[in-house]
């Protein structure tokens with residue numbers, strides 16, 4: 001029997017397949033449950049933003065349930081629970097260990113990091129009972145830890161975008177032309193893309209004006225439609241960019257002060273996205289990789305000299321691979337294509353005729369010698385445990401490691 005799927009279902013399945021291919025989850029069912037919960041929440045956040053528009057047409061998107069009416073509540077929490085009843089996510093709310101946020105959806109025990117909510121993003125109320133609870137031991141094996149960073153982008157229970165305004169046909173056309181191909185938007189499914197686009201605010205900026213001042217608090221993320229900007233760190237020009245580029249993400253991602261001053265070097269037309277919408281929508285998709293690798297890169301001694309900005313750019317270029325015990329990762333004599341950072345696991349480094357010459361584990365690195373010296377691989381590297389690595393291609397190695405290359409050279413084991 002041949003089943004025919006609607007276009008919508010096909011698109012949904014394709015998105016899902018892409019996520020699986022990218023994440024290579026160790027626990028497919030958990031991954032899938034988290035993934036679809038997040039999709040559902042995203043879709044409903046989108047509908048929620050459009051609720052007034054539907055209400056005007058007498059369409060009720062979020063009917064009041066018996067339960068939401070029977071509990072005594074403040075006016076504010078009543079309006080909140082009306083919609084959040086529908087948003088309850090059994091896998092997320094009832095499971096203290098679950099985390100759909102930081103690493104995309106993979107729930108590998110070594111990748112877990114339950115991040116604290118910041119004050120303004122704490123889920124309110126936490127009403128229970130509207131959905132069947134999951135057994136509490138579900139996912140109980142998974143490690144959780146609390147990081148100082150606040151990176152929980154995707155709890156939509158109580159969030160309505162503040163700056164939502166349907167764009168005109170003309171604006172949509174302009175946006176499609178100028179930023180339609182920007183990597184930020186390519187990673188979004190159609191609902192989230194539409195939500196983000198309708199939350200963008202148009203801003204005209206005069207040549208010479210300061211758009212962002214280093215050290216300030218982060219409020220907006222910007223995408224450039226027209227014009228050019230320069231970036232200054234401690235009064236030194238470090239970069240320039242133009243149409244289609246974006247800036248201002250770091251302070252919003254890490255809740256840190258602005259890392260650079262940004263000055264318009266011509267009249268600019270910018271699109272600004274407010275901090276909360278950025279965190280709720282873009283962090284979990286377009287910037288997922290940065291979140292995923294942030295802890296690893298921060299804790300690697302060899303990368304100590306990199307700035308937040310350097311680490312962010314590096315994370316964008318990394319890919320993940322998992323090796324099983326006994327698998328060869330690098331073979332002596334082969335051409336070198338990648339540099340490897342060990343997220344977790346263990347590997348043996350061996351040389352023909354000498355046997356095992358080194359053992360490496362979590363947060364060590366390998367594969368640098370061939371790339372630094374343009375030589376064939378000088379040793380074989382084999383996983384001795386299940387090992388997860390982040391890989392960086394040759395061109396990224398040369399472009400993105402910056403000052404860390406000097407440290408790698410100093411530590412080059414073939415030079416001693």
Ligand SMILES: Nc1ncnc2c1ncn2[C@@H]1O[C@@H]2COP(=O)(O)O[C@H]2[C@H]1O
Nearest residue numbers: 231238247248249250251258259260309
């Ligand atoms: N070399 C750089 N260091 C820091 N920020 C940079 C650099 N080049 C461009 N930027 C951008 O400048 C922005 C200033 O605000 P944010 O720190 O929020 O995010 C920063 C980056 O998007």
